[in-house]
Amino acid sequence: xxxxxxxxxxxxxxxxxxxxxxxxxxxxxxxxxxxxxxxxxxxxxxxxxxxxxxxxxxxxxxxxxxxxxxxxxxxxxxxxxxxxxxxxxxxxxxxxxxxxxxxxxxxxxxxxxxxxxxxxxxxxxxxxxxxxxxxxxxxxxxxxxxxxxxxxxxxxxxxxxxxxxxxxxxxxxxxxxxxxxxxxxxxxxxxxxxxxxxxxxxxxxxxxxxxxxxxxxxxxxxxxxxxxxxxxxxxxxxxxxxxxxxxxxxxxxxxxxxxxxxxxxxxxxxxxxxxxxxxxxxxxxxxxxxxxxxxxxxxxxxxxxxxxxxxxxxxxxxxxxxxxxxxxxxxxxxxxxxxxxxxxxxxxxxxxxxxxxxxxxxxxxxxxxxxxxxxxxxxxxxxxxxxxxxxxxxxxxxxxxxxxxxxxxxxxxxxxxxxxxxxxxxxxxxxxxxxxxxxxxxxxxxxxxxxxxxxxxxxxxxxxxxxxxxxxxxxxxxxxxxxxxxxx
Amino acid sequence: xxxxxxxxxxxxxxxxxxxxxxxxxxxxxxxxxxxxxxxxxxxxxxxxxxxxxxxxxxxxxxxxxxxxxxxxxxxxxxxxxxxxxxxxxxxxxxxxx
Numbered sequence: 001x002x003x004x005x006x007x008x009x010x011x012x013x014x015x016x017x018x019x020x021x022x023x024x025x026x027x028x029x030x031x032x033x034x035x036x037x038x039x040x041x042x043x044x045x046x047x048x049x050x051x052x053x054x055x056x057x058x059x060x061x062x063x064x065x066x067x068x069x070x071x072x073x074x075x076x077x078x079x080x081x082x083x084x085x086x087x088x089x090x091x092x093x094x095x096x097x098x099x100x101x102x103x104x105x106x107x108x109x110x111x112x113x114x115x116x117x118x119x120x121x122x123x124x125x126x127x128x129x130x131x132x133x134x135x136x137x138x139x140x141x142x143x144x145x146x147x148x149x150x151x152x153x154x155x156x157x158x159x160x161x162x163x164x165x166x167x168x169x170x171x172x173x174x175x176x177x178x179x180x181x182x183x184x185x186x187x188x189x190x191x192x193x194x195x196x197x198x199x200x201x202x203x204x205x206x207x208x209x210x211x212x213x214x215x216x217x218x219x220x221x222x223x224x225x226x227x228x229x230x231x232x233x234x235x236x237x238x239x240x241x242x243x244x245x246x247x248x249x250x251x252x253x254x255x256x257x258x259x260x261x262x263x264x265x266x267x268x269x270x271x272x273x274x275x276x277x278x279x280x281x282x283x284x285x286x287x288x289x290x291x292x293x294x295x296x297x298x299x300x301x302x303x304x305x306x307x308x309x310x311x312x313x314x315x316x317x318x319x320x321x322x323x324x325x326x327x328x329x330x331x332x333x334x335x336x337x338x339x340x341x342x343x344x345x346x347x348x349x350x351x352x353x354x355x356x357x358x359x360x361x362x363x364x365x366x367x368x369x370x371x372x373x374x375x376x377x378x379x380x381x382x383x384x385x386x387x388x389x390x391x392x393x394x395x396x397x398x399x400x401x402x403x404x405x406x407x408x409x410x411x412x413x414x415x416x417x418x419x420x421x422x423x424x425x426x427x428x429x430x431x432x433x434x435x436x437x438x439x440x441x442x443x444x445x446x447x448x449x450x451x452x453x454x455x456x457x458x459x460x461x462x463x464x465x466x467x468x469x470x471x472x473x474x475x476x477x478x479x480x481x482x483x484x485x486x487x488x
Numbered sequence: 489x490x491x492x493x494x495x496x497x498x499x500x501x502x503x504x505x506x507x508x509x510x511x512x513x514x515x516x517x518x519x520x521x522x523x524x525x526x527x528x529x530x531x532x533x534x535x536x537x538x539x540x541x542x543x544x545x546x547x548x549x550x551x552x553x554x555x556x557x558x559x560x561x562x563x564x565x566x567x568x569x570x571x572x573x574x575x576x577x578x579x580x581x582x583x584x585x
Contacts, residue, residue, distance in 0.1 A: 103563040197544040210542035239549040240542065308526035319503060326504070328576050333569035341504070343579045349506035357505055358515055361496065362522070364503040374530060380539030382532055387540060419518050420525060436543025460543070 004029040005166035006483070009075050009223035012169055016059065016074030023056035023063075023074030027118050030076040034120065034167045040486050041143050043152075043161040044121040045081050046089055052076070055118045072230055073116030078171040080159045081122040082129050083214065084203035085109050088119075092205050093127045093137035093155075096331045096351025106203020107238065108172060108214050108231045115230045120168055124158030127353045128322065129174055129207045131155045132182060132425040133415065136355045141412055145187060145484035146450050150409040153183030153425070159217050160187040165486045170218040170227050174204055176211045177310050178404075178429025181441035184217055185404035185453020188443045188482060190224045190470070191217045193429075195461045196436035197242035199228075200235030208317035209240075211310075211433040220480055221442060221471040225249035228463065244461045252467040258292030260469060263397030265300045268428050273406040280445030280452045281403050284473060288401070291472050298393055298400070302385040306430040307423060309386065312366050312379035318356075319363030325351060358419070383434050390435040394459050399469050402428050404441040404453030428455060438463045440470045443479035451482070490520045 004012065004026055015021045031049050038044060059073045079085060082092045084102035086109070091097045105113070112119070126136035134142045134157030142157045144150040145164045152161040156173025160183035163171050173180040175193035184191025192215045199214045206212065216227030229249040235241045264285055269278050285295045327333035327347030336346030352360070366375035393400060405425055415422040432439040437460050444454035454473070458466030474480050496516045500507045507515065561574055570577040 100567050103559060103566055196542070197546070236551060240544050240546060242544055242546065302532075305529055305532065308529040311522060311526060312529070323504075327569060328578055330567035331569070337506075340578050340581045344504050345506045348504055349508075352505070354511070354514070357507070357511070358518060360503045360505060361499050361515055362519055365491070365495070365499045365519075368499065368502060377539055378530055378532075378534060380541060381534035381537040382529060383540040384537050385532070385534070387543065420521060423522075434540075434543075460545075 005033040008220055009169035009218055010226060013072060013075050017069065019063070023059035023118060024053060026074050027052050027056040027076055027120065030120055030168060033165070037165045037167055037486050040148055041145055041161045041165055042140060043123055043142050043158040043165070043167060044078060045091060045124050045139055045158070047121040048088055048119060051088070052118050052120045059116050059118070070114060070116030072112065072226065075117045075170065076120050076168045077112060077117045078121050078123045078159060078162045078168045079109060079119060080125050080156050080171070080173045082125060082174055082205045083109060083172060084205065085119070085122065088122065090122065090205070091139070093125045093139060094351065094353070094356070095138040096325050096347070098332055100330050102203070104203065107200035107235045109203060111231050117230070123156070123162055123171055126155035127356050128205065128318070129155040129176055129179055130318070130355050130359055132178070132422050134158060135412065135416060136353055138353055143412070144409045145486045147409065149411055150450065151186070151412055153186035153405070153409065155179040156217065157183045160184055160189055160191065163189050163217050163219060164484055170216060170223050172214055172227070172231070173217050174212055174214050175433065176208050176314060177433050178426040180215045180217060181404050181429045181439055181453070181455060182425060184441040185451065186409040188451030188484070189217060189219055190221050190440065190442050190480065191215065192224050192228060192440040192463070192467070193432060193438060194228060194232065194463055195438045197240055198232050198244065198247065198461065198463065200238040200241045202235055202237035206321040208314035209321065210317060211314060221440070221467055221474050222249070222253050224440070225252050225467050247463050252464045253471055255468060256292060257288065257469055257472045260293040260399065261397045262288060262293050262295040263298040263393050263400045264295055265303065265393070265400055265402060266297050267300055267303050268402035272424065272427065273403055274408070274447070276445070276447035277403045277406060277408070277452050281401065281454055284444040284454045285401055287476055288469065288473055291476060293469070298397065300389040300393060300431065302382065302389050303431045305382050306386060306434055307427055309379045309382045309434060310430045311362065311423065312375050313383065315359040315363030316366045316376050317363070319360045319367065322356070322360055386431055386434045390431070390437060398458070398465055400457045402455045404428060404455040408447045408450035408452060432457050436460060438466050440466055442470045442474055443482070444477070445479060446482070491516060491523065
């Protein structure tokens with residue numbers, strides 16, 4: 001029989017519900033897997049074994065009494081360490097929040113708890129979610145389960161690797177420019193960035209507030225959809241959450257894709273995209289067409305400016321959001337300088353890593369007197385043009401298909417000294433954040449033993465069509481069934 | 489126009505970052521490498537285009553102005569590096585005379 005740690009989230013949920021296994025057995029099997037795989041992958045910053053077993057026992061007790069149990073009762077999950085967990089350290093991969101225990105849960109944390117999900121740990125990430133490789137974590141890099149010399153992608157690299165090796169059945173990441181989709185692609189799993197406003201950001205430590213969105217990571221489209229179902233919806237604590245028609249995982253998994261109109265933007269299939277990646281994406285489009293969809297090339301002419309637009313807007317927002325780390329209300333205080341200002345400067349100097357400092361500097365510069373119009377306002381206007389490109393494309397197409405990442409996973413350290421090469425890893429995913437639309441990455445091939453990701457983007461709040469296309473493709477191919485052989 | 493070391497120092501001060509001399513030099517080089525690639529943005533014609541601040545279909549978000557429980561004081565202070573007498577404690581702002 002398939003080990004518990006290889007079974008799908010849906011399978012585990014059903015097995016706990018039917019009494020085939022107890023929630024405690026599920027939690028313990030995954031804790032054992034964590035003990036086995038962590039020395040190789042370093043996906044987690046904290047393992048909450050005692051809390052997890054307590055939560056699992058509560059599920060088993062409720063079930064034995066015949067009480068109602070939640071939609072995800074007994075399902076083992078991990079949360080990216082930028083998502084607040086009451087009483088459990090939330091470091092954001094930064095020294096400045098070393099040991100900080102939030103006094104409240106993020107809305108997504110509370111909703112998963114209420115659904116009965118069992119949290120096993122907090123997942124590693126680039127500091128404050130700034131990066132594409134998880135190498136910017138102050139607590140060391142996570143390794144790609146397919147090749148331990150390679151990065152898992154980022155910034156949600158720990159969330160991706162933990163799912164890929166079976167430490168958990170699903171996880172949450174956050175995506176500001178591709179930080180869910182790109183690591184999902186590089187680790188061979190499914191990662192969904194929902195529409196901006198679909199999932200509450202309350203308790204997500206802010207990086208770039210107009211772009212950040214929490215989303216699910218799992219080993220199948222259905223599992224990701226079940227997680228989204230549990231966390232989505234209006235939240236009075238996040239004024240940018242939207243009262244949209246609710247997402248229903250079940251209807252997204254039904255129906256076929258006959259007549260689905262697919263656009264293939266040429267800007268993401270040419271220069272800079274590795275040959276095997278482009279070939280795999282073309283083959284995936286053919287597979288979708290064999291299922292009854294139609295495909296046509298199209299253009300998003302302003303999308304090539306997404307990288308520059310992002311690296312003005314995101315740092316600008318970050319420079320403002322990260323002003324709160326002043327050594328007063330939370331986090332680490334360093335001694336130095338004179339008085340309050342000197343303490344603040346010393347704390348920020350000691351607490352932030354190089355990439356975070358770079359983004360604070362770029363953002364502060366772009367917002368400073370004399371440069372605001374030339375950089376920040378200009379980038380906001382270009383963002384409008386990028387959105388209009390998508391609006392025009394979605395008049396003709398139901399979904400747009402591109403590679404998730406132009407290359408498969410690169411070596412640890414390989415791009416550390418070349419900030420631009422690192423940032424190019426997000427070139428295909430950034431535009432969806434600019435436009436606020438949903439995007440999902442699913443496995444669609446292998447190159448030199450490393451997974452390739454297919455990105456499917458849909459209209460705002462149309463996760464249903466986006467995931468239906470992803471699910472149809474997944475069911476027709478075997479890529480999502482491949483597993484890395486880490487510590488097996 | 490590339491940034492100078494003075495620009496980096498000025499911006500670092502605005503952002504309350506100390507930066508060692510080595511750090512400032514490395515940041516200057518990296519930021520200029522990035523900004524050079526982003527110059528093309530400034531050449532795009534955006535005449536008459538409205539800026540986008542966020543993509544949510546929202547304008548004013550209102551709620552009832554009703555009192556509700558807030559975070560208890562001791563919990564709000566629980567993460568502070570230094571808290572005394574129910575307050576956040578900070579180093580001196582003015583020198584004692």
